[in-house]
Amino acid sequence: MLMSRLKVATAPHHQAVEALMPVMQADLTRQGYAQVLRSLHSVVQPLESALLALPLPLAFELPRRVKAPQLARDLAALGLTAAPGASLTLPGVPEGLGALYVLEGATLGGQIIGRHLRARGITPDSGGAYFSGYGPQTGPMWRAFGAAMNSEVAPEDEARVLAGARQTFDAFGAALRAVAA
Structure with missing residues (x-):
């Protein structure tokens, strides 16, 4: 299954970002x-x-998965505005699906962070919306995403999906290294 191969192949990148x-x-x-x-x-x-x-297959339900507005809302709750990011291009749908794999995985992992933030008084209404993901629908949304990945990606596109995932992990790593500096 593609999802399992992605997890194994991107594990070092994922761990570096974590x-x-x-x-x-x-x-x-x-x-x-x-x-x-x-x-x-x-x-x-x-x-x-x-x-x-990108013309992503409808099975991925991309409009339901967009999270930049949650981040903008969180920043506003903290009294800040969102700065525009650098322009990014994705060469094609396979690389886009790799990027979406990372974004959706962050939503799943964000559940742990969200619980930690709520214990510190940061709720979805006070700056923790991004890490609350889809709320109780996070698990079902992840499973639907995995099913779409496993059914919609052609074997010959898997290397490009993996490249897109690695590139996305690296972009997050670069952004977080800038915070640490």
Whole structure:
């Protein structure tokens, strides 16, 4: 199954990005959290714009999966505005699906971060909407995404999907390294 191969093949990239994500640290300040959100938005927003420009199969339900507005709402709740990200291009649908794999995986992983933030008083209404994902629909949305990936991606496109996922993990890594600097 493609989803299993993607998970294994991108594990080092995923782990590298996770290691840079400071939102679970006990000493994270509100200002530090806002910087993380701004960095995430600088990647998510242009990626989603590029994805919306691609003819993705309808099975992926892309309009339901867009999360840049949640990040913008979180930043507004913290008294900040979202800075526009750099323009990104995705060479084709397979690379776009790789990028979407990373974005959707972040939604799934964000559930753990969301619980941590809620324990610190950051709720979906006060700056934690992005990490609340689809709420109780997060699991079903992930399973639907996995089913679409496994059924819609042709075997000859898998290498390009993997390249898109790696490129996306690297973009998140670069943005989070800038926060850490």
